[in-house]
Amino acid sequence: MKKWYSLLLFICLLQAQNMKLNPYSTTGHDQFSEIVFVEEGYDLLKDFDDLYIKMRLRGLPVRFWGYATEIKHEYVDATYVGSVVFSRSNHTQEAYVFDYTLTEVAYYERSFNIEGSLTLRGVIKEKKVEGQGTIDVKAKYGTKESSQTTERSAMKVTVYPGKKITLRVAGDAKVSCGFSKYYVFWICMQKGAWEAVDVVTSYFELVEEDV
Amino acid sequence: MFKKIILIASFILFLTVILYGYLRRPQDIIATLIPETIQCVSKMNEDDYFSVDLYINQKHSYIAKADNIMQAYITDKQQLNTYPITVNNIIALEKVRISQQSFYRHSFLVSLRYQSYQPLKLTDAYLFIRYYDTQELNVYIGSFFVQKIPEISTNDISIHYLKGIVNPYHDKLTLVGIIMGLRNESNNDILIKNITLLDAASYIQNITPIHHIDIASQTPIIELTRKPYTIQNEKQTMDYFSLDDMPYVLLTIGYNHHVEMNEVGFRIEYSVNTKPYVYFYQPFTFYNNHQRQVFIHNLVMYTYGVR
Numbered sequence: 352m353k354k355w356y357s358l359l360l361f362i363c364l365l366q367a368q369n370m371k372l373n374p375y376s377t378t379g380h381d382q383f384s385e386i387v388f389v390e391e392g393y394d395l396l397k398d399f400d401d402l403y404i405k406m407r408l409r410g411l412p413v414r415f416w417g418y419a420t421e422i423k424h425e426y427v428d429a430t431y432v433g434s435v436v437f438s439r440s441n442h443t444q445e446a447y448v449f450d451y452t453l454t455e456v457a458y459y460e461r462s463f464n465i466e467g468s469l470t471l472r473g474v475i476k477e478k479k480v481e482g483q484g485t486i487d488v489k490a491k492y493g494t495k496e497s498s499q500t501t502e503r504s505a506m507k508v509t510v511y512p513g514k515k516i517t518l519r520v521a522g523d524a525k526v527s528c529g530f531s532k533y534y535v536f537w538i539c540m541q542k543g544a545w546e547a548v549d550v551v552t553s554y555f556e557l558v559e560e561d562v
Numbered sequence: 563m564f565k566k567i568i569l570i571a572s573f574i575l576f577l578t579v580i581l582y583g584y585l586r587r588p589q590d591i592i593a594t595l596i597p598e599t600i601q602c603v604s605k606m607n608e609d610d611y612f613s614v615d616l617y618i619n620q621k622h623s624y625i626a627k628a629d630n631i632m633q634a635y636i637t638d639k640q641q642l643n644t645y646p647i648t649v650n651n652i653i654a655l656e657k658v659r660i661s662q663q664s665f666y667r668h669s670f671l672v673s674l675r676y677q678s679y680q681p682l683k684l685t686d687a688y689l690f691i692r693y694y695d696t697q698e699l700n701v702y703i704g705s706f707f708v709q710k711i712p713e714i715s716t717n718d719i720s721i722h723y724l725k726g727i728v729n730p731y732h733d734k735l736t737l738v739g740i741i742m743g744l745r746n747e748s749n750n751d752i753l754i755k756n757i758t759l760l761d762a763a764s765y766i767q768n769i770t771p772i773h774h775i776d777i778a779s780q781t782p783i784i785e786l787t788r789k790p791y792t793i794q795n796e797k798q799t800m801d802y803f804s805l806d807d808m809p810y811v812l813l814t815i816g817y818n819h820h821v822e823m824n825e826v827g828f829r830i831e832y833s834v835n836t837k838p839y840v841y842f843y844q845p846f847t848f849y850n851n852h853q854r855q856v857f858i859h860n861l862v863m864y865t866y867g868v869r
Contacts, residue, residue: 511720552735553850554779559722
């Protein structure tokens, strides 16, 4: 009998590992508190109806191997309000300086929201960086989610006694959205809808307040 | 038959060797860069650190090894003023395509020792490197500015709010305005006499009071100033103003050269009971542009020669 209880406990533990509750986010992306499309007619993934996602996934072709993807929209212009980049308060009697490039401050230049079982790999094509007569020298459209400290922004911020310094970020982004299924020997192993937000420009706002 | 096979195999081998030799032939090293504004603000006993990003057509080239550098300077165009620098390291970064050719971004990590409270200001700055093979690289890098600040800062005033107004100007994102919140931290009346930017390529065209700060960074500057804007508008004479009268001001930014400047610091001259003081504020990053567009015809290609 003990064996059966042990087995049951083991199964319960395995199930518990699979349980996951994502934190609430107004946009579906932790780092953005607001995303607004520049033109009308687009929705964020979090506003899609489950039935609509199912229907779009059903319409994808069956493959022998690999991803079947339908892109709903690609690199659509939007503006965003980001979360607070950093906030520091000084309760001491002396001012202190910190260099935010060297501290833990980092923000994601690409954020993903995925509905379904999909693991995002090879779904989004890399953006061509060469256009007609211009180059996007520092374009960061890639297939990988990466974090980076702000380039060349060795900014020293002095926090005076009794003050709190907050750095907020907002800016322009490009939003892509689609539906994908992953097949192995014609068997669908994963499926889901995804949304990628590429940060194009980040505008910073520094606010000092009394603690 | 056997002879024929040997002959054909030898011919293919010969062609392969020729082709391999042709493909592996030494190529000219071509480098380019996007001119920028470089600003260093530090205390007198500190070295200044900055980086220069060069795009080089080879990932492992002779010019991208710090050990091969004999001397390096930041200079003006005529090389009348030269400031020795140390290239501490060169890091190869991502690959980009420019005019159908692959280039690798290399970050030259540089340090400079400058010991004067007089600001070092080069509107047209060049990176001059002499290598051990006696060849030289002289690259226009944009503008260069160094300011040494006192060990102990004055604390009569503080900047409690900063936001950039960033508009596209001739297809280039440009910091055209700054909203600044100033606070009187002393019990005396403070008179602001002048605000200047710690930068060699830009200047403040005008300072005007602003009452609403809840403005998006993308707001067109003409909506705020109600005046036509060009980056080379003349500098207006500024009246002294009391901090208590103007807690928030809009600084309209002009440029001697239209380069992308996303960060800048400030030098604020003020007086307390007619006694003059200077307050320095370290460079603040107003924006980051991840999709910067640069016209290929604006890029200067520097050829180093076969290595």
